[in-house]
Amino acid sequence: MTSLAVNFGARYLVEPARFPNACVGTRWGTGALALDVAGERFCIRGLSARQEQTLRQLWPRFETTDPSTRVRIDVFRAEASSFQRIDVRNWGYDLDIDHREDAVRMVGLDFMADVRLGPPMNGAFWTSAEKPRAFHGAFENFFRLLTAYSLLERKGVLFHSAAVVGDDGSARLFVGQSGAGKSTVSKLARASERLVLSDDLNSVLVGASGTVHVAGSPFFGELGARIAGSYPLAGIYRLKKAASERVQPMSPAETIASLLSCSPFVNRDPHRAEALWKNLATLAERVPGAVLSFRRHADFWPLLREGEAS
Amino acid sequence: MRGNVLLKRSPSIRYRLVGNEGVVVRQDTAEVIAVNDVGARFLELVPADDGARTFESVRDALLMEYDVDKDVLERDLDAFARALTEAGVLETVEP
DSSP states (O other), X not given: OOHHHHXXXXXXXXXXXXXXXXXXXXXXXXXXXXXXXXXEEEEEEEEOHHHHHHHHHHOGGGBOOOSOXXXXXXEEEOOGGGBOOOOOTTOOOOOEEEEOSSEEEEEXXXXXXXXXXXXXXXXEEEEXXXXXXXXXXXXXXXXXXXXXXXXHHTTOEEEESEEEEOTTSOEEEEEOSTTSSHHHHHHHHHHTTOEEEESSEEEEEEOTTSOEEEEOOSOOSSOOOOOOOEEEEEEEEEEEEOSSOEEEEOOHHHHHHHHHTTOTTGGGOGGGHHHHHHHHHHHHHHSOEEEEEEXXXXXXXXXXXXXXXX | OOTXXXXXXXXXXXXEEETTEEEEEEXXXXXXXXXXXXXXXXXXXXXXXXXXXXHHHHHHHHHHHSOOOHHHHHHHHHHHHHHHHHTTSEEEEOO
């Protein structure tokens, strides 16, 4: 048994060995909700009335009545006593994740989850949280990971990024580590009345026609339109704060490296390395990448258009 | 770096060639770096898995392939190899 397997869940669970072996349990209720996120339809079942209302209020524009659900998530009760009490003040939240060939398991604050990658993909989510804030936090952490894996399967990738739609109706993706300027870019965009899809996590997919597009995201930090919909991706920009504006094209290797470091959850999964690489290589082939050096209050959009036109 | 130091790529990294450049990923931390054509060639020459190769052997192979001053290459490769070792990309074995 590897040390990871031994330690999995130890940060959050009182008895890590009691992580469920199968996707079964006692449901919270009979509530259900179907969401369409980046073209994938998720059916979430077993919710209490309160949990269902929390998700409906959170993501109303992502609800769907389309019956062709591909991914099913069952929500089960977990006892609060199953989880360690953690002082979250000044604490960096990092999930415990166990990567397997055909599944991924995760443990976090007030929840455990097991995603069987299939196909078809399905998941079990055990939580002790029912109050809106706690349930939202627990479920969204799980749902972010689920979305990342779902996208990977469909030739897409979820990126830590800001995505903004320009005046031409095309989106630009801005990537970079924490502090690189994603929030700043998003705020500048909003100030200039451009549509910010999300300042935190964005879904990028290659469509059937080969066009790369960004889908509206239910996930955001401070800014996000929380709308469904899809926009062609015109450019990928790695952010760099500087004294003046400049756009410097990146090579495909630099573009892939920039994107790889911003592909959360799946970029640490050794079983998904090939699929992630393949999707990123396709994106780098089809969408130009560049380093955008920018100042806090400057309008760099004319530079982007100029660079993309050349 | 002494010429007879043995180099090998760390088992925790994944390395891919993209055109004539390279992308190196530390799987456990998802840290990523892109390397230029000489860096990519250097990494291609350093074995992964069970093999290892001396620093001077890699240097000499690159000298054959690139029109560059030997001292300049040695100095640059030394710095590069040390940086990669510190980053966990390379492992060294003293003879």
